[in-house]
Amino acid sequence: MIAVGLMSGTSLDGIDAALVEITPRDRGYALDLVRFETYPYDDDLLRALRSALPPQSGSVAVVAALHHALGQAFARAAGAIASGRRIDYVASHGQTVWHDGARHVTLQLGDPFAVRDGVCATVCYDFRSADCAAGGHGAPLVPYVDALLFSDALEDRIAINLGGIANLSFLPKDDPGAVTAFDTGPGNMLMDAFVRERSGGADTMDRDGALAATGRIDAELLAAMLGDDYFALTPPKSTGRERFGSQFFGRYGERLSRLSIEDGLATLAELSAASIADAVSKAGFAPHRAILSGGGTHNAHLVARLAARLSPARVENSDAMGIPPDAKEAMAFAVLGYETLRGRAANVPRATGAVSSVPLGAIAPYRLRDLLENVERECASS
Ligand SMILES: Nc1ncnc2c1ncn2[C@@H]1O[C@H](COP(=O)(O)OP(=O)(O)O)[C@@H](O)[C@H]1O
């Protein structure tokens, strides 16, 4: 089948759109990326989002308007990536505007019916609510796909996604069903915010980690930040902008403000690398290989620091496994969308804390009966 996966993460850098060819296999899926693009949010939408997200608060009217505007933006992204090709289904994650996993509260916006009408295809969406209803955090959901794509019979592996928030999946060799996963804390989010603040909004990231690479770590501040409560929580746990946005800067901003931009970024990059590596060692897991994805893979300094701290694990980008690192999450939601259409459970209770394994996702139907018949036929012959 031809599917579109749409993902827009906490970084607010835009909409990741993956056009994939997906075929069920004996165990898992064959997944081929046909085309991938990130469509940046336009300035008006970005401004509206930023002014509604924590620590701001939006009225119900603002939330409804965002739901509509995001739906239009997702529809444009889906249309652009499809570029005239017939699509069997779209899996749309939506833009998270609030996430409090411990309370089973999470909200992704982006009207799925705008997407359906834009590309004339069934849209699977709202992947997190079912897990929350089952007592889970609703996150992380990608570990299910990590296990399908990356687990190996011969070596222990971890998959690490360096998005705004960083998360990791443990993929033990002897038992691929034993995947566990959680959000480790900040990925790029704090670095992005620090750069934005220092540049008065002119820059949005430490491109390639060039600034951090010339900075010196403030060891005392790093130790203080690593003392944040989140890092000591035992999984399941998930986090977002609510914790690692401006509140975090409220706590440490004064000390960061005394550092040069280079030293501040070196310290924040080290916080990301250390919190990930500490989470691995605290779990008593000694992976042979770490498979990286997400925009943070472009930050050479962050990747080098992470590799140093994860040594002797072999650290490589997911393209070594045939999955381009920027496209991984959008591709993963295409897989979760297929599972929605099959009605198969696709959360990992060990990762989310849900009491049971449940089918995820809602469906905005377009010729749904035909689509489900195709799904059934494909699965029967896999
Ligand atoms: N060339 C680059 N150098 C450094 N960081 C980068 C680069 N490209 C992307 N990033 C980082 O990756 C982030 C986007 O990553 P992404 O995986 O899309 O995260 P999210 O899922 O939170 O949207 C950007 O905000 C930025 O911090």
Ligand SMILES: [Mg+2]
């Ligand atoms: Mg992104």
